[in-house]
Amino acid sequence: MSELRWDPLKQHWVIIATDRGRRPRDFLVEPEPTEMTSCPFCYGNEDKTPREIYAARPAGPPNSPGWKVRVIPNKYPALRIEGELNSRGYGLYDVMNGIGAHEIIIETPDHNRGLAELTPAEITEVLKAWRARFLDLRNDTRFRYMVLFKNHGLRAGATLSHSHSQLIAVPLIPPVAATELRICREHFESKERCIFCDLIDFELQSGERVVREFANHVVMTPYASCFPFELRLYPKRHGHDFALLSDGELGELAVAMKDMLGRLKGVLKDPPYNFILHTAPPRQPRLGKPDYWSSLEYDYHWHIELVPRLTQIAGFEWGTGFHINPTSPEDAAAFLREAEF
Amino acid sequence: MSELRWDPLKQHWVIIATDRGRRPRDFLVEPEPTEMTSCPFCYGNEDKTPREIYAARPAGPPNSPGWKVRVIPNKYPALRIEGELNSRGYGLYDVMNGIGAHEIIIETPDHNRGLAELTPAEITEVLKAWRARFLDLRNDTRFRYMVLFKNHGLRAGATLSHSHSQLIAVPLIPPVAATELRICREHFESKERCIFCDLIDFELQSGERVVREFANHVVMTPYASCFPFELRLYPKRHGHDFALLSDGELGELAVAMKDMLGRLKGVLKDPPYNFILHTAPPRQPRLGKPDYWSSLEYDYHWHIELVPRLTQIAGFEWGTGFHINPTSPEDAAAFLREAEF
Incomplete structure (x- = not known):
């Protein structure tokens, strides 16, 4: 069982996930991309993964070929679905069990096509899978937040090259989301407007x-x-919750996502990247308290944040929380506007 | 001139340092370690760097061989020493000029010896250089904080392999330091004890x-x-300010640092790493306000934080502020205790 540990000085939680069992020798060699002769995300290898939770499947029984998008539990999850949180103190620290969900969304059966190469209709199927999993995981009241993200390329943390995204449900609101939600709440309370709408x-x-x-x-x-x-x-258009989008809205989003990923690929020659979907946490009427997030429909605004992994995070960034960016956002936008793709 | 830009949603500052002039093609190829035939940090190449600010130099005139430790301004600084901050608003954002200092501490004239290979006496000379630069930069009242850090190895952001550390003076208290200082202050105010002392x-x-x-x-x-x-x-022993250490205390610290770096090298075969010195910000009586940090001698505790760069920071970490650590700190400590080095 992994643990969530609280650092009282840094004011953050860390997931200590030793089930993955790392010893010093595991770190001695630069990891290589896992190019198995047999990829567990390809057609015909459905039995090499845990059983599917969701599939866009025009034909065939579960856990067989014929799907277009397939969602499975992560075989090596950072957090486990079974058990109770058991939040407790330990000296100055806090600790709770690593309860959560960790799912993989296999975005296409085609081993050699990335998300940028899928058609808008195919990307729409991926977005529908995300939405379905958000809505389902909300039924588990232990989960306070869901993080949907994609690692593309080895330098961005993708250990399997077959195109996939990940969904992790966590038992507390993560620090980055908590700050964003607080700022949105404060802006709305003082101005009765969404700060994202103002910014856009x-x-x-x-x-x-x-x-x-x-x-x-x-x-x-x-x-x-x-x-x-x-x-x-x-x-x-203002909206706090990705999971409430209609099929038509997901179709429009798919067109915009394909355009964004295509431009990035064109200008930077398929760079490694991470993207993260930022959306409102589920409501929590179960706590028996007034629902703190009940007005989120007014003050939060879902969106996608993408970071190409072109530069290293070095000592200064880690030690300060400051980042040094050598490319002005205005220059970057100009290059991307003119991209050929 | 670089800019410091404020993100009102993320609540952080970013240094946009385009003097380094990055275009898309700069990111297309994996950077290689710069192994010049002529290293600018070696004896005889003193004229290939900006003029020295400080040197431990038993013999010879400035900017010539004969030094043991040498401090120079960074040739490609993230922040520039000349000018005024000119803090101003821009829409919802804030911006100020990128004023600061960015110095390189060349830790040894020997191209092939890392900090772990220096003798305690040699490391003590490095620590004296750090102390001297801290004390000198405090005379510039534009600087609110100094970040002393080291990037070791290409994956940790070191573009030159010759052993060096860096000192960046910034015109505001960085977020990581601000959180730590605030937590220390709160703990001291409620308990009249240092939280670091409690933790140790x-x-x-x-x-x-x-x-x-x-x-x-x-x-x-x-x-x-x-x-x-x-x-x-x-x-x-409690102490808030690295720059107040005596020569004897620096000598003891050098022994502990060499031991720490030697164990790390022994267990993980010279891994890339970053370390950061966390110390109190300078006092600021100039502001004409009560000095907020005047009681830091009671509530802050200087220390060094080291992070080996063994794993990638991926989408989940970036999107949440949560980290997933596959090695338990107890296991890591056991391996390091038994290190042969």
């Missing part, structure tokens, strides 16, 4: 950092980008 | 995470380590 308005007027504007979405580089070619994809 | 007492009693105890220092793995084999070096 400002950026559309300025235009300097806009990469591509669609009818209902905008792709842009953030003004205070931490990394070169960092990107945000915002829905222009 | 607890760890010495437990012993599980102690790697090596010296008369006046302790090396240990943190309970909530974010990364495998993360380390802390604490002075056992």
Whole structure:
């Protein structure tokens, strides 16, 4: 069982997940991309993975070929679904059991196509899988937040090259989300407006950092980008919850995502990247307290944040929380606007 | 001129340092270690660097061979020493000029010896250089904090292999330091004790995470380590300010540092790492306000934090602020205790 440990000085939680069993020798050799002769995410190898939780499957029984998108539990999960949290103190520290869910969304049966190469219709099927898993995991009241993310490329942490995204449900609101939610709440309480809506308005007027504007979405580089070619994809219409999007809205989002990923690939030649879906946490009426997040429909605004992994995070960044970015977001936006792809 | 930009949603500052001039093609190829035939940090190449600010130099005129430790301004600084901050608003954002200092401490004239291979007497000379630069930079009242750090190895961000550390003076208290200072202040105000002293007492009693105890220092793995084999070096005697240490205290610290680096090298075969010196910010009587940090001698406790760069920071970590650590700090401490080096 992994543990969540609290650092009272850094004010953060860490997941100590030793089930993956690392010893010093595991770190001696630079890891190589796992290119098995037999990829567990390809057709015909469904029995090499845990049993599927969800599939977009026009034909065939579960755990057989014929699917378009397939969701499975992670074989080596950072958090486990069984058990209770058992939150407790330990000296100055806090600790709880590593309860959560860790799922893999296999985005295509085709081993050699990345998310950027899928058609908008195929990407829409991936987005429907995300939505279905969000809605299902919300039924488990132990989970306070769901993190949907994608690691693309070895340098971005992808140990299998077959295109996939991941969903981790955690028993508390993570620090990055907590800060964002608090800022949104404060802005709404003082101005009765969404801070993201204000920010999107400002950026559309300025235009300097806009990469591509669609009818209902905008792709842009953030003004205070931490990394070169960092990107945000915002829905222009206010909405706090990705999981409430309609099929039609997911279809439009798929077009914007394909455009964003295609431009990035064109300008930077298929760079490693991470993206993260930021959306509202589930409501928690079970706690018997007034639901703190009940007004999120007004003050939070879901979006996607993408970070290409072009530069190293070094001692200064780690020690300070400051980032040094050698590429101005305005230059990055200009390169991406002119991308051929 | 670089800029410091404020993100109102993430609540952090970013240094946009485009003087280093990165274009998309700069990111296309994996960077290689710069092994010049002529290293600018070696004897005889003193004219290939900016003029020295400090040197431990038994013989010879400035900017010539004969030194043991040499401090120079960074040729490609993230922040520049000349100018005014000019803090201003921009839409929802804030921005100020990238004013600061960025110095390189060349730790040895020997191209092929790392910090772990230097003698305690040689490491003491490095520590004296750090102390001298801290004390000097405090005379510049634009600087609110100094970050002393070392990147060892290409994967840790070291672009030159010749052993060196870096000192960056910044015009505001960085987020990581601000959180730590705030927690220390709160603990002291409620308990009239230093939280680090409490933590060190607890760890010495437990012993599980102690790697090596010296008369006046302790090396240990943190309970909530974010990364495998993360380390802390604490002075056992309370002290808020590294720059106030005596020559004798620096000599003892050098012995503890050499031991820590030697064990790490022994167990993990010279891994890439970053370490950061955490110390109190300079006092700021100039602001004409009561000096907020005037009681730091009671509530802050300087120390060194070391992070081996063995695992990738992937989408989950970036998106949440949570870290998943596959090695328990207790296991890491056991391996390091038994290290042969």
